[in-house]
Amino acid sequence: MSNEENKKVQLKVYRTNYNKDDSSHYDKFEVPVKRWTTVLDALLHVKSYSDSSVGIRYSCRMASCGSCGMKINGKPSLACYTKISELKDDVIVCEPLPNFPRIRDLVSDFSQFFSHHKNMKPFIQNDKVSVDIDDKSDLVEFEQTHEDVDKYLQFSYCIRCGLCYSACPTVATDPKFPGPQALSQAYRYEADGRDNSKKTRFNIIDERHGIWRCHFAGSCSVVCPKGVDPALGIQLLKGHMLGLSKNNKKISTLRTKNNE
Amino acid sequence: MGTVSNNKENNNMNSGREGIRGWLNPTRYGWERVSYWLQRLTGLFLLVYFVGHVYETSSLTNGVDAWNSMLELTQTIGGHIFLILVIGTSTFHTVNGIRLIFTESGKGLGKPGRPDYPYNPSSLNYTQKSGIWIALLLACIAMLYGGMVLFGEGG
Amino acid sequence: MASLRLRESQITKIHYLTGILSLFAVAIHILFRLIMPFGQSLSYENVVANYHNIFYVILLESILVLISIHGFNGLRIILIELKQSPKWESTITILVLISMIGVIAYGTRTIVIASGL
Ligand code: HEM
Ligand code: SF4
Numbered sequence: 274m275s276n277e278e279n280k281k282v283q284l285k286v287y288r289t290n291y292n293k294d295d296s297s298h299y300d301k302f303e304v305p306v307k308r309w310t311t312v313l314d315a316l317l318h319v320k321s322y323s324d325s326s327v328g329i330r331y332s333c334r335m336a337s338c339g340s341c342g343m344k345i346n347g348k349p350s351l352a353c354y355t356k357i358s359e360l361k362d363d364v365i366v367c368e369p370l371p372n373f374p375r376i377r378d379l380v381s382d383f384s385q386f387f388s389h390h391k392n393m394k395p396f397i398q399n400d401k402v403s404v405d406i407d408d409k410s411d412l413v414e415f416e417q418t419h420e421d422v423d424k425y426l427q428f429s430y431c432i433r434c435g436l437c438y439s440a441c442p443t444v445a446t447d448p449k450f451p452g453p454q455a456l457s458q459a460y461r462y463e464a465d466g467r468d469n470s471k472k473t474r475f476n477i478i479d480e481r482h483g484i485w486r487c488h489f490a491g492s493c494s495v496v497c498p499k500g501v502d503p504a505l506g507i508q509l510l511k512g513h514m515l516g517l518s519k520n521n522k523k524i525s526t527l528r529t530k531n532n533e
Numbered sequence: 534m535g536t537v538s539n540n541k542e543n544n545n546m547n548s549g550r551e552g553i554r555g556w557l558n559p560t561r562y563g564w565e566r567v568s569y570w571l572q573r574l575t576g577l578f579l580l581v582y583f584v585g586h587v588y589e590t591s592s593l594t595n596g597v598d599a600w601n602s603m604l605e606l607t608q609t610i611g612g613h614i615f616l617i618l619v620i621g622t623s624t625f626h627t628v629n630g631i632r633l634i635f636t637e638s639g640k641g642l643g644k645p646g647r648p649d650y651p652y653n654p655s656s657l658n659y660t661q662k663s664g665i666w667i668a669l670l671l672a673c674i675a676m677l678y679g680g681m682v683l684f685g686e687g688g
Numbered sequence: 689m690a691s692l693r694l695r696e697s698q699i700t701k702i703h704y705l706t707g708i709l710s711l712f713a714v715a716i717h718i719l720f721r722l723i724m725p726f727g728q729s730l731s732y733e734n735v736v737a738n739y740h741n742i743f744y745v746i747l748l749e750s751i752l753v754l755i756s757i758h759g760f761n762g763l764r765i766i767l768i769e770l771k772q773s774p775k776w777e778s779t780i781t782i783l784v785l786i787s788m789i790g791v792i793a794y795g796t797r798t799i800v801i802a803s804g805l
């Protein structure tokens with residue numbers, strides 16, 4: 274027991290500041306760890322007791338906000354979701370996420386990643402329903418069964434942490450490729466019975482740097498911390514677009530307050 | 534606020550992209566990444582062979598002697614090893630290509646469901662993964678057979 | 689030209705179809721090498737005789753076309769993922785098309801001449 278209490282690991286942290294033209298290097302810190310210490314705990318320990326200038330981004334500490342993604346011992350991971358005891362190594366290397374522009378230390382720039390997401394029009398679109406409603410009695414709701422929900426629920430668990438984007442071999446060389454996150458969100462709405470804007474989204478992703486630049490290398494699904502399985506969504510979407518499989522989606526029926 | 538939809542990557546900011554090393558390194562992320570890597574390399578190799586083969590056979594139009602001297606070129610140890618590689622890569626590329634046509638159309642990857650810890654992604658299931666192993670195995674068998682035919686006859 | 693422009697999903701369909709079809713064509717092509725001792729099947733007389741068989745000629749021409757389309761489109765895919773700029777992309781597209789047509793033309797020349805030998 275006491276042996277475990279005194280265990281220490283070495284934390285190697287990538288340091289750089291692009292605004293100051295600092296050359297990149299690694300700083301090493303000794304950190305005490307318990308069985309339950311996460312990489313984020315260790316980094317916060319460093320900030321509290323060794324070097325408060327280490328740049329990290331985090332918020333929820335519970336794999337919900339998607340802000341603490343970084344490369345840990347070579348693999349894109351959430352720092353708050355990776356226990357040091359699971360890494361089975363005495364040296365923990367923390368580097369910024371690959372395929373994202375670097376700002377400082379472990380903090381990277383997500384603006385392009387988010388804009389790919391935004392390009393997919395990630396919201397329900399349904400031309401049967403008016404967006405401007407003056408009269409409350411015109412409000413409608415969609416009816417969905419549990420089975421209908423199961424078709425897309427998994428993809429809606431995405432927290433936009435960008436781990437999949439940093440693991441993808443196409444993204445590694447093609448910034449115009451939307452990447453696994455955005456494409457699996459396109460499927461999420463394609464599979465949602467409330468949405469009927471299939472054509473618009475197909476047109477967005479059926480282009481030179483669109484969905485066909487995915488070759489099912491599967492790496493996105495290996496690293497996703499939420500079980501989204503983006504590779505699954507993308508291949509299912511391709512099947513629909515090639516006409517090789519049908520999306521047996523029932524467009525949800527509308528229920529207005531009036532006809533109840 | 535972030536810049537929207539332009540591909541600005543600030544000059545004094547490292548773009549962080551892995552670049553071509555990203556796809557040239559197949560040692561991370563499991564078998565599907567190996568499949569991706571091999572499908573590309575075998576495809577490129579076969580393209581080079583194909584163009585060479587079209588050139589090689591064009592010697593036919595120059596008569597018997599030209600044809601025979603071209604054949605001699607291929608009937609060396611190096612030529613045989615190259616042919617055996619063609620046999621292996623074409624077998625792998627074909628078998629894995631068929632697997633990819635299915636998987637990339639969403640066949641054999643399972644259905645979306647409610648994810649549960651530890652989140653084993655259904656698209657990376659062993660049924661579709663075994664297609665990669667079968668392709669590798671058949672490529673080895675084909676190479677052995679090709680080697681026996683080529684070297685067995687004594688050239 | 690603009691009307692000739694294929695959607696990327698159509699190109700993908702062509703890529704898969706040419707892949708599958710060339711599998712069958714190449715299989716027959718290789719069988720022709722295996723029905724007799726390998727060395728003998730490649731003798732000048734035997735090869736020229738093959739070229740006088742109209743079905744074999746059609747087979748060879750289809751292999752030529754199918755694999756040229758599939759292979760060079762594969763090359764295009766790899767190169768376009770590697771680097772992006774309108775100039776690079778149109779250069780690649782044009783170069784790939786020229787090579788595709790060039791290889792088909794060169795191979796067809798062999799087939800035409802050899803079938804007349
Ligand atoms: C004979 C049966 C064949 C089948 C079933 C087949 C199938 C495929 C498939 C499905 C892909 C797409 C993989 C992806 O999306 O990443 C592919 C890619 C490719 N193939 Fe084939 N192929 C065949 C033969 C050939 C031949 C003979 C050549 C050489 C000329 C070739 C060259 C390529 C190239 C260069 C690629 C691009 C690789 C990439 O996209 O990453 N293939 N093949
Ligand atoms: S799909 Fe998974 S890995 Fe990708 S951003 Fe969403 S939660 Fe993160």
Ligand code: FES
Pocket residue numbers: 331332333334335336337338339340341342351352353354
């Ligand atoms: S801190 Fe929110 S996901 Fe890690």
